[in-house]
Amino acid sequence: MNKPHDDQQWPQRITIAGVGLLGGSVALAIRRARPSIHITGVVRDLTKGEQWIQAGILDVATDSLKEACRDCDCVVVATPVDRLAQIVIASAQASPEACLITDVGSTKREIVAAVGKVPTAAKKFVAAHPIAGSEKSGAEHSTASLFDQKTIVITPSEANDEEFLRRASEFWTLTGGRILTMSPDEHDVHLASVSHVPHLLSALVAKMVEGPAQELVGSGWQDITRVAAGDPEMWTAICAANRVAIIRELDRYITEASELREIIESAADDALQTWLTKAKNAKEQSRELR
Amino acid sequence: MNKPHDDQQWPQRITIAGVGLLGGSVALAIRRARPSIHITGVVRDLTKGEQWIQAGILDVATDSLKEACRDCDCVVVATPVDRLAQIVIASAQASPEACLITDVGSTKREIVAAVGKVPTAAKKFVAAHPIAGSEKSGAEHSTASLFDQKTIVITPSEANDEEFLRRASEFWTLTGGRILTMSPDEHDVHLASVSHVPHLLSALVAKMVEGPAQELVGSGWQDITRVAAGDPEMWTAICAANRVAIIRELDRYITEASELREIIESAADDALQTWLTKAKNAKEQSRELR
Structure with missing residues (x-):
């Protein structure tokens, strides 16, 4: 012993x-x-x-x-x-x-x-x-x-x-x-929101670039898509293990993107600026927490 | 003179x-x-x-x-x-x-x-x-x-x-x-694809984080959302000046996100891994062009 x-x-x-x-x-x-x-x-x-x-x-x-x-x-x-x-x-x-x-x-x-x-x-x-x-x-x-x-x-x-x-x-x-x-459930729901779905959107941004547009990517695009270089096998396993929360969160993102589209289409520039300001504030708050 | x-x-x-x-x-x-x-x-x-x-x-x-x-x-x-x-x-x-x-x-x-x-x-x-x-x-x-x-x-x-x-x-x-x-038209269409819509998605990712999830953001999230700290007034003006191309491109992104959602929901893990591999390849190709 x-x-x-x-x-x-x-x-x-x-x-x-x-x-x-x-x-x-x-x-x-x-x-x-x-x-x-x-x-x-x-x-x-x-x-x-x-x-x-x-x-x-x-x-x-x-x-x-x-x-x-x-x-x-x-x-x-x-x-x-x-x-x-x-x-x-x-x-x-x-x-x-x-x-x-x-x-x-x-x-x-x-x-x-x-x-x-x-x-x-x-x-x-x-x-x-x-x-x-x-x-x-x-x-x-x-x-x-x-x-x-x-x-x-x-x-x-x-x-x-x-x-x-x-x-x-x-x-x-x-x-x-x-x-x-x-709790494990809380963890998975939050991570779908701040990690798994953002990762999928980063990959989406990388995937959508085609042809001549490739020469026009700037440093912003490079940052947004950095994690898209991650291992596809590993991320497939993560999505499989958190499928339900990821789908729910992806729906929330798609709904928000559709609302943003309406704001832009209706030329509601004040609303767009408010929307972008909320995003900027959320970003800056996350820095303070670090 | x-x-x-x-x-x-x-x-x-x-x-x-x-x-x-x-x-x-x-x-x-x-x-x-x-x-x-x-x-x-x-x-x-x-x-x-x-x-x-x-x-x-x-x-x-x-x-x-x-x-x-x-x-x-x-x-x-x-x-x-x-x-x-x-x-x-x-x-x-x-x-x-x-x-x-x-x-x-x-x-x-x-x-x-x-x-x-x-x-x-x-x-x-x-x-x-x-x-x-x-x-x-x-x-x-x-x-x-x-x-x-x-x-x-x-x-x-x-x-x-x-x-x-x-x-x-x-x-x-x-x-x-x-x-x-x-041409100016080509420029605006390409930029909507590689800059304006990616910027909006970066802001979207920043904006969706709420409550306790804020403490769980990692370096990937920080990279994806870096440009979300940009000036809202400036980006509102950019969206106003390229409204048509941005909406068209945003629709293309939302469609792709919905297709991705179907892949995940149907547990088509091979298809998901193929999708993520395409994104990884696009990312790596963009690096080689730099």
Whole structure:
């Protein structure tokens, strides 16, 4: 049996299941905060694993989730959204009873529900979503500062006791982020609004440019469409996992766009200026919150 | 009578009518290319004019357009879109016969048509649109490099002869930009597609965020909405000047968004991934063109 860890020292050994941009950045951020923490990475490709060890991201790499989970205090599952639940459950089953399981998924309702069907896993799993990322993918783009001052949403389930919740909060605070707690449903509805649908509109703006107009894009267009370079497979999985909220939100956007169209068509320039001013104010308020 | 200018030396004296971000940056870019050029600014507020002289943007500031145009080789009209035509005509009437009049307006059809009704002005006016800018306004944000490698669209009218077209191209090349020539109509249709409607969608994304969701916005949202901080008055004028093309383009976007909604609702994940891949490819192609 493992020696019980001194609370001050928790965690001593963590496992990152899925070493991409987010998993790699969690490792670097935790290492920055606690250089003595031992970090094991679960990778599909051991050659890459060796590369991440050389880069100082991992201490050890393995392709065996079981082996990586056998003796650790916390597992961070950082695979694409559509594989999260399965790996969270497997990690819970392979790890010590006190081991915290958390994740980085962009959607929360589906995964919390799926893990909830396995009570022994549900107890240990505190779902999380750090609001940080990049259109780039791969651990080679990881940075220790990715989560600094960023919001980390924690979405507890009824299966979580105080101790696991406290540890999840402690763990994510080590990355440099600010913890915000809400239900998985609330999370998914809000994220559809501020992330998933905006991402789809960014892709829409990119997709609509054709022929000679391509030479006329300016810096505004480049900013609006930056995230459209994101991984299509990852975003397809996010849309699949948050379908209902995304459709509801997309409808709200389409309705607003149609109203805007009427304002422009009717030459109601005062109304248009008011509309644009509201948008500007919302933008500026979001900056103040940062 | 003015001594005829040596062609190598053209222009010797330029006037900037409206010294904001764009007007100020034209002055700085031209000064960088030809330090000996004399630059007069037409300002409403002479205290600000003095400030722009101190900042090295202008040599002289005046609130009299007539005075500023009396003896110059080129006038750049850089006021908001809704005041452009009137000031272009007044500049043409107040300046020497050989003086080139150009502008920086984001829409071209309306202004070229309005100036076209005054044949003496139409002859001298070669409309232009440098695809460069910022959500910031005011000459204090001017930079000499704003136009470097950027596309400068020139939209000739039938009233322009070869000599004026050549000079317009020569003038704008001095700013560091790349010249692209098209008709005013083509310009407005393309710009509705790559600039005006994307701007409205950026504002839409900013405007839709409410309540607790505000704390969940990430860097993607911040990029998508950057231009939503732009001046509402300026953008209202742009929409008014390009109403027809903007509505047509907005309809095309709303139709595409509705099709996307159907793809997501029907759980056609392969189709969604194909759709997102097309957007990613369009984005990446636009980078290669830069």
